[in-house]
Amino acid sequence: MNLSERIRSDLEARILSGEWKPGHPIPAEHALMAEYRCARMTVNKAIAGMAAAGLVTRRRRAGTVVAAPAAERAVLEIADLAAESEELGLPYRHTILSREMAGDVLAVTTLHERGGLPLALEERRIALTAVPQARDERFEDVPPGTWLLRHVAWTEAEHVIGARTADAALAKRLGIARGDACLTLDRRTWQARDLITEVRLTYPADRHSFTGRFGRGGSS
Amino acid sequence: MNLSERIRSDLEARILSGEWKPGHPIPAEHALMAEYRCARMTVNKAIAGMAAAGLVTRRRRAGTVVAAPAAERAVLEIADLAAESEELGLPYRHTILSREMAGDVLAVTTLHERGGLPLALEERRIALTAVPQARDERFEDVPPGTWLLRHVAWTEAEHVIGARTADAALAKRLGIARGDACLTLDRRTWQARDLITEVRLTYPADRHSFTGRFGRGGSS
DNA sequence: AAGTGGTCTAGACCACAGC
DNA sequence: CTGTGGTCTAGACCACTTG
8 A cells, every 4th residue: 555545544544433523723844744754745645636526625825624514415425414504504403213123133213303394304324233322322412324334434324215105104104194205225334244224214205315426536 | 727737628629519429549758747837746736636536447558549438337337227127137228209400409208117017207308519429319229318328428416315206197107106115216426527518317116226236435 | 924825946766668 | 578557766846825
């Protein structure tokens, strides 16, 4: 591995692990030059790549800080409804509807609300073998998805996006009419080869869509 | 505009215009150094960016050549229904329902069928200013999406995935019941800053879903 | 004013793949 | 062996922005 790749990898590890949260400053280039005993170009290449990937934001004088996850990357990356709402400046709230333990699996149902309207119903199963700390967590302050993002590093994820019409029970929970269209996102997340969690998020179609923008490395 | 960006832009113009086809060699770094009277790092930054974007392929000693078009990229796999069906071993067929020219815009409606069942309704608009060859194309052998992938290089794409319920007209075309849930994919595709095409694909929810698998650092 | 990133220079050595 | 890209060095000047 290159030196510049190693620098980037070291920095990314701190960000992805949650040690450096969005807004946290990255050491200045001259500091990293000293730390890794290398030329500035080498450090610059590492950080410039992270900036191009949207992981950090760079501003002259102000320095480099960890970037807020982009809402438009929701399709490709793990979505965090609370953080997404915060970026949009909309009030967010979540309610735990149920929480049941069955052997090594914790099942949690959560309702997410944004701007006073139900945004999504979350039905999640968490593998306690992979995440033993979840056994005593009530998810009252932090919703399960966000909590998991903070407490466990994922290495692989699978998304399946589909659609369905709301039955009576779902319609009631989401505050929509029976028969209305809903978007569903089924996600399974692994750490190495261990399944951490699987979740189904159901959104009213008129309140949410998934957006992705893809460039070829250019000016996006 | 930077010097390195200008170099990249100059090279990309030759590739996107078709002057340099896949396999055509890019001038070596030392040649570009001389042409632009700059240091090698500056040239390198320009070409390295293009290589990262998949526009060119670099090999030691062999040099840099224009890469094959990115038809196989994951983003667009979502789109090529014919290729997808072939992989699944299912018979695929498409029918052009309408084809209208309005000024510099060609509007084409296509029905995609797989295994004898309607799979998707495609409503597409093509900018003839960006793709003049489309003016005389009937899309009888190759559906519009596949045809475009083969005839024009894209640089940026935007996807929006949503859901809706089928109205009477849509239900009839897709062979489903009115009120059934449908998945919609709206995609806009650009070459440089020019919009090439925008398309809405509508799938019956019980016949299609979008799947993506993502790792950290590796593309799926 | 001072410190940050943005960009560039003019070298250098190395690994690799063809000849 | 030679020419290519891959990477790095040790500077430099500039633009910008914040305090």
